[in-house]
Amino acid sequence: MSPSEPEIPGSPVGRRVVLGLLAAGAAGIIGGGAIQKGLASVLGPIGNHDPTGLIGLIPVGNNFRFYSVTQGAPRKDERSYALTVGGSVGTARTLSLQDLRAMPQVSLVRDFQCVTGWRVPEVPWSGVRLADVLDAVAPTASATAVRFTSFDGTYTESLTLEQARSEDVLIALTMLDAPVTHDHGGPVRLFVASMYGYKSIKWLGGIELTDNVVPGYWENRGYDIDAFVGESNGRNDDPTS
Ligand SMILES: Nc1nc2c(c(=O)[nH]1)N[C@H]1C(S)=C(S)[C@@H](COP(=O)(O)O)O[C@H]1N2
Numbered sequence: 001m002s003p004s005e006p007e008i009p010g011s012p013v014g015r016r017v018v019l020g021l022l023a024a025g026a027a028g029i030i031g032g033g034a035i036q037k038g039l040a041s042v043l044g045p046i047g048n049h050d051p052t053g054l055i056g057l058i059p060v061g062n063n064f065r066f067y068s069v070t071q072g073a074p075r076k077d078e079r080s081y082a083l084t085v086g087g088s089v090g091t092a093r094t095l096s097l098q099d100l101r102a103m104p105q106v107s108l109v110r111d112f113q114c115v116t117g118w119r120v121p122e123v124p125w126s127g128v129r130l131a132d133v134l135d136a137v138a139p140t141a142s143a144t145a146v147r148f149t150s151f152d153g154t155y156t157e158s159l160t161l162e163q164a165r166s167e168d169v170l171i172a173l174t175m176l177d178a179p180v181t182h183d184h185g186g187p188v189r190l191f192v193a194s195m196y197g198y199k200s201i202k203w204l205g206g207i208e209l210t211d212n213v214v215p216g217y218w219e220n221r222g223y224d225i226d227a228f229v230g231e232s233n234g235r236n237d238d239p240t241s
């Protein structure tokens, strides 16, 4: 481990912990508070609930688990956050947190269902409809899909343009009645209400209109591209909630 290993900007996690996480290598250890990370490094993977190859942590408040395929992401706030929207569009745009807050806000309450089995019932979300942001950039006639990138530098996701225009797909600014926390992918994450949790990319940094669906991180590792709850991934979860 080189001492010049980059640190995670703004992370409260101490250097020793960060180095330990980096040393954990490709297995990665999930984002979360420093205490969780400490516990995780003691306890290691919990059970076998995690076919994604991630390390599931101790359940956190509201029975969410923090998932991250990276060891974390930079912290971003009003000053540093920017969402780039481009690709096959008429007018590429960069939206600040203030820009997103100034757009019409939509609230909804939906279960959050991870493909590995855990579910958090009736989670309140709010934010901007993805459809509104897509309208603002005017997708070209050739655009048929949307690719999402995370400012964690690794995670990606995709939706067809039709799915992306669904009214229950939000660029979420709040979750659980508070601003989306850093560990949950704040300040801005996607929430795709009708699909498994892996579609809800955390630390949303980029939206790119594409002429074909570009499979995302987990889709490249065997998960379904069309990830509707109860109709995909061989699962029979109740999609009506
Ligand atoms: N950037 C990023 N987004 C991500 C993930 C990830 O590892 N990195 N994991 C996905 C998966 S599999 C799930 S279930 C949810 C978990 O969200 P949470 O950490 O807020 O509980 O985030 C999704 N979005």
Ligand SMILES: [Mo]
Residues within 6 Å of the ligand: 067, 114, 115, 116, 197, 198
């Ligand atoms: Mo998940």
